[in-house]
Amino acid sequence: MHHWASPAKKGLNFTQAYADTTRQFGGTGLGLSISRALVAQLGGNLSLRSTPGQGSTCAFTLTLPKAEAPVVAPNVVGTFVTGALTSRRVLLVEDNEINREVACFMLEEWGVILEEAVDGEEGLRLLADNVCDVVLVDIQMPLMSGVEVTRAVRQLPDPVRAQVPILALTANAFREDNERYRSAGMNDCLAKPFEEEELYHKLDALRVLPRTAAPYDLTKLRAMAHGREAFVTKIIRSFLTNSPTSLVQLQEAAAAGQWGKVAELTLHIKPNLAALGVAGVTNVVAVLEKFRAPIRPVPSARCW
Numbered sequence: 001m002h003h004w005a006s007p008a009k010k011g012l013n014f015t016q017a018y019a020d021t022t023r024q025f026g027g028t029g030l031g032l033s034i035s036r037a038l039v040a041q042l043g044g045n046l047s048l049r050s051t052p053g054q055g056s057t058c059a060f061t062l063t064l065p066k067a068e069a070p071v072v073a074p075n076v077v078g079t080f081v082t083g084a085l086t087s088r089r090v091l092l093v094e095d096n097e098i099n100r101e102v103a104c105f106m107l108e109e110w111g112v113i114l115e116e117a118v119d120g121e122e123g124l125r126l127l128a129d130n131v132c133d134v135v136l137v138d139i140q141m142p143l144m145s146g147v148e149v150t151r152a153v154r155q156l157p158d159p160v161r162a163q164v165p166i167l168a169l170t171a172n173a174f175r176e177d178n179e180r181y182r183s184a185g186m187n188d189c190l191a192k193p194f195e196e197e198e199l200y201h202k203l204d205a206l207r208v209l210p211r212t213a214a215p216y217d218l219t220k221l222r223a224m225a226h227g228r229e230a231f232v233t234k235i236i237r238s239f240l241t242n243s244p245t246s247l248v249q250l251q252e253a254a255a256a257g258q259w260g261k262v263a264e265l266t267l268h269i270k271p272n273l274a275a276l277g278v279a280g281v282t283n284v285v286a287v288l289e290k291f292r293a294p295i296r297p298v299p300s301a302r303c304w
């Protein structure tokens with residue numbers, strides 16, 4: 001404890017009671033003098049009663065003008081809520097308990113039906129058993145990152161579940177990071193910490209995205225693979241590598257009026273389209289197949 005000697009008269013500085021106080025307890029003894037100077041600047045007075053061996057009592061008095069009653073800001077929380085998210089099913093995949101509590105506090109006030117997962121593996125299990133309108137997924141998680149979760153979701157055999165809108169929750173607001181998340185299959189990104197209104201509008205925008213049919217269905221391919229995921233991946237990569245070239249050749253042949261070649265190329269890519277369950281091409285393929293050149297009969301040889 002620092003012991004201080006009271007000033008003998010007004011205007012004298014406070015001093016430490018003993019010369020070795022600084023060495024024993026630290027400090028230079030200026031704090032009380034500075035405090036008195038600050039109080040004096042405000043028109044007040046600081047007093048000290050100190051008894052060696054017992055302690056010190058400091059007090060100050062100030063006369064301040066009466067403040068006006070604070071203006072209470074109107075409660076604007078929730079004024080942006082339109083009811084568009086009511087009864088919508090949202091899956092929150094977040095390993096941080098506090099972050100989950102904050103998000104739940106917002107979402108449940110909006111009438112959202114919320115499912116929670118503490119890691120990516122649990123989130124995938126929940127999504128495999130339930131159809132959700134939107135998925136909120138944290139990027140930085142142990143075991144499976146948000147990017148890995150998204151890639152796994154996009155490969156689910158059910159095309160409806162595989163195309164669920166996904167909103168990334170991330171502490172990284174860099175543009176290149178957001179582009180990487182989108183390339184992984186995420187629909188949008190939201191930087192933490194976020195405001196309620198921003199989260200609401202992000203979810204509302206994802207919810208109203210047109211629910212078009214999924215462009216592919218891997219059910220047949222997965223059945224053919226018998227659980228060998230490496231085989232599925234190999235076929236998909238081969239399709240993505242070769243199909244652009246085949247489509248360019250198809251367009252060039254059609255532009256040149258080479259309809260026999262068009263039919264030939266169509267027959268070549270038809271099994272690949274079927275294997276990956278590519279939707280909306282059956283009628284087009286059937287039309288292009290008809291341009292096959294007719295088989296001409298070989299003339300019979302004559303004997304003379």
